[in-house]
Amino acid sequence: MADLSINFAGIRSPNPFxxxxxxxxxxxxxxxxxxxxxxxGAVWKTIGAPVLNVSNRYGAxxxxxxxxxxxxNVELISDRPLDVNLREIVEVKRAWPDRAVIVSAMVExxxxxxxxxxxxxxxxxxxxxxxxxxxxxxxxxxxxxSAVGQVPEYCEEITSWVMEVAxxxxxxxxxxxxxxxxxxxxxxxxxxxxxxxxxxxxNSIVGVDLDTxxxxxxxxxxxxxGGYAGPAVKPIALNMLATLGRDLVMRDSKLPISGMGGIxxxxxxxxxxxxxxxxxxxxxxxMHYGFRIVEDLCDGLSNWMDEKGYAKVADVVGRSLHHIxxxxxxxxxxxxxxxxxxxxxxxxxxxxxxxxxxxxQCIDLIDKDGQVVQPQTYEVQSNGKEEAVSSRxxxxxxxxxxxxxxxxxxxxxxEDCIRMLEEPSGRPAxxxxxxxxxxREVTDDWEQMKKYRDKxxxxxP
Amino acid sequence: xxxxxxxxxxxxALEEQLPALTRNQAAVEAARCLMCYDAPCTHACPTxxxxxxxxxxxxxxxxxxxxxxxxxxxxxxxxxxxxxxVQELCEGACVLGAEHKPIxxxxxxxxxxxxxxxxxxxxxxxxxxxxxxxxxxxAGPAGLSCAGELAKRGHSVTVFEKRELAGGLSTYGIIxxxxxxxxxxxxxxxxxxxxxxxxxxxxxxRDFTTDDLRARFDAVFVGVGLGATPGLGIPGEEYVIDxxxxxxxxxxxxxxxxxxxxxxxxxxxxxxxxxxTVARRIGGGKVTMVYRRTEREMTAYPHxxxxxxxEGVNFLFLTQxxxxxxxxxxxxxxxxxRMSLGPVDASGRPSPQAVxxxxxxxxxxxxxxxxxxxxxxxxxxxxxxxxxxxxxVNRNFETSLPGIYAGGDCIRARGAASTVMAVEDGKLxxxxxxxxxxxxx
Numbered sequence: 030m031a032d033l034s035i036n037f038a039g040i041r042s043p044n045p046f047x048x049x050x051x052x053x054x055x056x057x058x059x060x061x062x063x064x065x066x067x068x069x070g071a072v073w074k075t076i077g078a079p080v081l082n083v084s085n086r087y088g089a090x091x092x093x094x095x096x097x098x099x100x101x102n103v104e105l106i107s108d109r110p111l112d113v114n115l116r117e118i119v120e121v122k123r124a125w126p127d128r129a130v131i132v133s134a135m136v137e138x139x140x141x142x143x144x145x146x147x148x149x150x151x152x153x154x155x156x157x158x159x160x161x162x163x164x165x166x167x168x169x170x171x172x173x174x175s176a177v178g179q180v181p182e183y184c185e186e187i188t189s190w191v192m193e194v195a196x197x198x199x200x201x202x203x204x205x206x207x208x209x210x211x212x213x214x215x216x217x218x219x220x221x222x223x224x225x226x227x228x229x230x231x232n233s234i235v236g237v238d239l240d241t242x243x244x245x246x247x248x249x250x251x252x253x254x255g256g257y258a259g260p261a262v263k264p265i266a267l268n269m270l271a272t273l274g275r276d277l278v279m280r281d282s283k284l285p286i287s288g289m290g291g292i293x294x295x296x297x298x299x300x301x302x303x304x305x306x307x308x309x310x311x312x313x314x315x316m317h318y319g320f321r322i323v324e325d326l327c328d329g330l331s332n333w334m335d336e337k338g339y340a341k342v343a344d345v346v347g348r349s350l351h352h353i354x355x356x357x358x359x360x361x362x363x364x365x366x367x368x369x370x371x372x373x374x375x376x377x378x379x380x381x382x383x384x385x386x387x388x389x390q391c392i393d394l395i396d397k398d399g400q401v402v403q404p405q406t407y408e409v410q411s412n413g414k415e416e417a418v419s420s421r422x423x424x425x426x427x428x429x430x431x432x433x434x435x436x437x438x439x440x441x442x443x444e445d446c447i448r449m450l451e452e453p454s455g456r457p458a459x460x461x462x463x464x465x466x467x468x469r470e471v472t473d474d475w476e477q478m479k480k481y482r483d484k485x486x487x488x489x490p
Numbered sequence: 491x492x493x494x495x496x497x498x499x500x501x502x503a504l505e506e507q508l509p510a511l512t513r514n515q516a517a518v519e520a521a522r523c524l525m526c527y528d529a530p531c532t533h534a535c536p537t538x539x540x541x542x543x544x545x546x547x548x549x550x551x552x553x554x555x556x557x558x559x560x561x562x563x564x565x566x567x568x569x570x571x572x573x574x575x576v577q578e579l580c581e582g583a584c585v586l587g588a589e590h591k592p593i594x595x596x597x598x599x600x601x602x603x604x605x606x607x608x609x610x611x612x613x614x615x616x617x618x619x620x621x622x623x624x625x626x627x628x629a630g631p632a633g634l635s636c637a638g639e640l641a642k643r644g645h646s647v648t649v650f651e652k653r654e655l656a657g658g659l660s661t662y663g664i665i666x667x668x669x670x671x672x673x674x675x676x677x678x679x680x681x682x683x684x685x686x687x688x689x690x691x692x693x694x695x696r697d698f699t700t701d702d703l704r705a706r707f708d709a710v711f712v713g714v715g716l717g718a719t720p721g722l723g724i725p726g727e728e729y730v731i732d733x734x735x736x737x738x739x740x741x742x743x744x745x746x747x748x749x750x751x752x753x754x755x756x757x758x759x760x761x762x763x764x765x766x767t768v769a770r771r772i773g774g775g776k777v778t779m780v781y782r783r784t785e786r787e788m789t790a791y792p793h794x795x796x797x798x799x800x801e802g803v804n805f806l807f808l809t810q811x812x813x814x815x816x817x818x819x820x821x822x823x824x825x826x827x828r829m830s831l832g833p834v835d836a837s838g839r840p841s842p843q844a845v846x847x848x849x850x851x852x853x854x855x856x857x858x859x860x861x862x863x864x865x866x867x868x869x870x871x872x873x874x875x876x877x878x879x880x881x882x883v884n885r886n887f888e889t890s891l892p893g894i895y896a897g898g899d900c901i902r903a904r905g906a907a908s909t910v911m912a913v914e915d916g917k918l919x920x921x922x923x924x925x926x927x928x929x930x931x
Contacts, residue, residue: 093549094521375585382527404528409538409918410885412911414582417534442524 031334032341033327035069037308038198038224038285040157042069042129044327045342046298049289049310050075050133050159050202053320055107057117061124066320067327070129071121072310075106075161076114077136077146078173085246088235088255099261100313101235103246103253105167106135111149118153129308130154131200135161135173138183140190147194157197160188160222162213163204163229165256175229178204181216188220198223200287203269205262206232210269211276218282225273226287226310228266230256259291259313266290267304274305274350293322295329302342303349357462364454365433367392367426373446374424378404380437380447381424391430392437394422428452432489456485497745503771504666504740506572508597516601520549523593526585531595534583536914537564541580545598557606558613560599565638566631566677566913568607569660571600572669574910575791607676616685617644622927625650625707627694627868630658631909632713632898634681635916636923641684643924648707649686652693655742658715660909662738665764667771671741695871709923712872712881712889712896713916716907717864722756726814729821733757733765733860740768749773750856754824755803756780756811758788762860763795766803769858777803778852782810782829782842789906806852810844814857824852866900877903887919893926895919 033044047070048054048063055074063071082105090099107114122130132150136142150158162184164174177183184201191199201217203210205228217225232254236245244252270288273279288306292298293314301309314322339345369380369392381404384392396402402422411420426437433449441447461472470477482489511519523545531541539560547556560567576582576596584592606613622645626633629651637647655661660674682688692698694714703710719732733755739747753769755762758781769777779798781788784807788795799805806826813825828848835841865879875882875890880903887895897915899907 094518375588376526376530377524377585378527378529379524407533410914412534412536412538412579412914414530414534414578417530417583420533421530 031331031339033069033331033334035308035342037129037287038157038200040070040129040131040198040308041127042308043127044069044323045302045307045309045330046070046323046326047072047129047131047287047308047310048315049312050131050161051312051316052104053312053315056109057121060117060121060130063315063320063323064121064125064128067323068128068320070131070156070308072131072133072159073107073114073118073155075133075135075164076111076150077106077134077161078168078171080105080108080167082108083248085248086255088246088252090235090259090261097259097313097317099233099235099257099259100316101230101233101255101257103166103248103255106133106161106164115149115153118150118155122154122156129156131157131159133159133161133202135164135168138172138177138187140193143187143190144194147191151194151196155197157200157223158191158195159200159202159226160191161202161229162187163202165204165206165230165232166254175204175206178202178213178229179207181212184213185216185220188217188222192221200224200226202229203227204229205265205269205290210272211279214273214276214284215278218278218284222284224285224287226289227273228262228269228290230258231262231265233257260293261291263291263293263297267300270301270306271304271350271353274347275353293317295326295333298326298330299333299345300349302345303347304353305347305350307342307346357465358460360458360460361464362454362456362458364452365435365449366428366431366452367433367435367437368428368448368450369424369426369437369441370446370448371423371425373443375443375446376421376423377442378424379440379442383436383440388434388436389430389432391427391432393425393427395425396420396422430490456487493745500744500747500772504744504768506670507667508600510604511594511597511601516548516598517551519594519598520545522586523549524585530583530585531580531593534579535563536579536908536910537570537917539563539567539580539599541595544602545593545595548598548602553602553605554611556602557611560602561606561613564910564913564917565635565681566660566909567599568603568673568677569631569669570910570913571596571603572673573660573664573908575793575908577793578791579910607673607680612680612683614642614684616641619646620644620927622646622708623648623706624709624711624923624927625703626711626713628658628713628715628898628900629653629656629678629688629690630713630715630898630912631660632715632900632912632916632919633658633711634678634686635913636711636713636895636897636920637686637916638681638684639917639920640923641681641686643920645924645927647686649688650692650694650698651688651690652696654690656688656690658713662741663734663761664909665737665767666741667767668764694868700872708893708927710894711916711919711923712868712874712894712900713898713912714866714868715863715899717867719859719861720864722811722859722861724811724813726816726821729814729816730756730857730859733761733858734863736765736768736858737761740772744772747772748856749775750854751775752854753777753856753858754780754852754854755858755860756824757860757862758783758785758790758805759860759862760790760794763790763798765858765860766798767801769856770801770803773856778806778854779803780806780809780811780824780826780852782808783831783839784808787839808842810842811857812849815851821854821857824854824857825849826852863899868900879903886922887915888922895923 050072054071060071086104089097162178168174169176201222285307287308288301289310438447465472471481525542544556544559580595581592626649656678657674749772808829815823828845829842831840832843881896898912
């Protein structure tokens with residue numbers, strides 16, 4: 030069985046799954062229960078400056094009958110008194126010596142205030158500290174959270190203050206509300222932080238109430254942007270994670286990355302590991318289903334690792350990064366075409382309408398005699414299930430015209446019904462970067478491009 | 491038990507079987523729909539309702555738009571949502587049927603229709619008056635559909651209905667378990683709001699003649715349905731109750747309905763199953779269905795047969811009644827003979843033949859017959875050509891007499907009679923009549 034334990038910048042935990050700093054880790058009692066359920070660690074809900082919270086603090090985005098594909102919140106950092114939090118951290122750590130207890134902190138941007146909170150956290154026996162430079166609402170209006178994370182200079186300066194007194198590993202948590210995620214990460218490297226984590230929540234407005242015209246969630250007639258998280262943000266998080274994984278400064282620093290942002294299943298978890306995360310934080314999925322989900326997170330990941338022959342988590346970390354490149358390095362001669370498995374096809378014709386209306390018009394409807402037919406051609410007096418089903422045409426890709434856009438593949442509701450087949454184009458491999466290098470005129474001028482296409486046998490109607 | 495209590499219990503026993511979907515149930519079910527393109531469900535529906543479209547509108551919480559989508563194709567969408575044999579039509583063609591459960595199209599349609607009727611929404615205003623007058627004979631699904639479609643197009647429509655209430659079989663002939671009478675009557679009212687005049691208690695031949703129609707109207711639509719239940723032609727027939735009357739009482743005069751403790755229903759069509767349902771649910775006693783052929787030949791839909799078996803009704807196949815034994819003016823037993831299947835007959839099914847000397851007696855304190863209906867007599871009254879006893883029409887639903895159209899059960903020489911087919915006939919006939927009237931100017 031795969032060894033799921035990790036050593037993240039010196040913080041050890043029996044599995045890579047930590048509660049993210051958020052409502053699920055708001056109290057000792059909750060973290061205690063989470064550890065009982067099997068969580069490897071917990072990043073305590075951010076402690077620091079005094080706050081007051083409001084009601085209707087979470088909004089959610091539902092889609093297609095699925096609840097909470099995204100959640101946004103205007104909840105602030107812990108509203109429980111500092112000394113209560115610190116005392117509970119001591120108790121939890123004492124009771125769970127093998128689990129990772131990391132404490133998230135956010136205070137006013139003054140060296141002495143940061144020094145003080147770091148010392149008090151270290152006195153609890155916690156395993157690490159996470160600096161919350163990400164919170165995009167409320168705290169940022171007071172010059173904390175993302176107000177720090179969005180300015181690499183502040184990020185570096187405050188982290189330096191922390192590192193002056195820190196005796197345990199320090200993780201800098203990054204905000205995604207920034208145009209280049211690399212900049213604050215490099216600031217963390219420069220300030221000699223021990224690790225980074227990402228992503229914090231995204232600025233968002235989750236919706237508008239069509240009855241009252243108020244913002245969702247409605248806080249006494251007002252509402253505003255809140256931090257967005259959940260399954261919907263996963264692709265954004267993966268991209269930012271991979272961007273750090275490919276940054277040379279980050280690579281040289283060897284700083285580990287704690288990944289988060291929409292991790293709901295072990296499959297998500299494996300993807301985060303493959304793109305360079307070496308610990309994983311989870312919040313929304315826990316808020317949706319409770320602490321119990323950690324069982325399948327561990328079980329599924331472990332089974333997958335066994336199947337793939339990976340003995341430990343470190344064997345997986347970053348394993349897919351080398352597949353990531355830029356458009357300029359993609360092989361322009363690579364060709365794939367869609368093929369529909371007629372045995373599996375249920376004749377919903379969603380691929381047909383998608384291709385015909387919005388893609389490249391290369392799927393045909395074929396009747397029993399092999400003739401191409403148009404949709405909606407049955408007689409008005411034809412009806413009944415037998416006639417409807419037996420006369421239904423089949424959908425077929427004209428492979429010679431298929432550009433391999435992969436829209437039909439993405440739409441098809443049947444598993445493995447549409448496959449993207451790699452069909453050699455017969456052209457030598459060439460990238461845009463190579464083309465620019467070797468035949469600049471082709472990439473600069475449409476007339477030259479046309480000639481190049483003719484020569485290469487590339488026909489685009 | 492007080493009389494009032496008994497009445498309430500009876501009504502409860504025949505209450506609409508399927509509960510309405512909640513908003514959330516409907517949303518979840520609607521979200522399951524793949525929204526097929528050129529969808530097979532729409533093809534399978536005789537009225538070709540754009541089903542993915544109305545379901546998507548339920549998913550987006552546009553119930554008003556959903557209801558309109560349904561009614562544009564089928565003015566009797568509320569009835570059809572309840573009585574359509576969806577397993578044979580839309581749901582039977584659903585692409586999810588093979589591996590999963592098909593979408594509950596009927597119940598989603600009911601959800602949208604309940605919304606529209608609950609809010610008393612009107613979707614259609616009559617077009618500018620054309621000055622043309624059309625008579626519709628019979629206020630059943632075919633007649634109402636035809637009348638409504640014509641009224642939408644600006645024609646003045648009068649519906650003559652021999653019964654006290656309009657709605658035809660929806661009002662009188664389908665048990666409340668499937669369609670409450672209020673649903674049928676609400677649809678009649680909706681058709682009236684389109685400007686259709688309904689004259690109740692007016693029967694062809696008794697209250698008006700063909701010549702009256704010719705004199706007063708520019709076109710006629712005949713949607714008279716079928717006739718009475720035929721006689722069994724056996725001794726003691728006078729002790730046998732007509733199944734359609736049995737159902738009618740269960741819908742409109744439930745407290746007066748007499749139900750035996752040992753009921754025999756003759757026949758194995760959908761009406762026979764409705765009769766057996768009433769007998770089981772109201773009487774609570776033994777109910778036996780007697781059919782001269784086998785379950786393979788019965789005309790009831792397979793899902794209805796499954797339903798009635800679950801209700802606890804017994805079946806005697808290959809059994810034909812030959813005599814009713816009575817005592818003290820009431821049925822006591824039904825004497826039957828065993829049958830065996832012979833060569834295929836005119837109906838395309840193997841003909842049942844009596845097995846000599848196999849007579850036996852079936853105890854019964856109530857005998858109900860539901861063995862189909864007689865051919866429409868209107869054909870003779872109007873001197874229309876017939877096909878197998880049904881009114882003959884061309885592709886435009888025009889009869890042998892120009893300007894006289896017909897649709898619904900009275901023309902159903904081929905295929906199974908159903909409400910939704912009648913609605914489509916009425917709609918298509920209305921389009922043909924409209925063409926004719928407009929073309930003539």
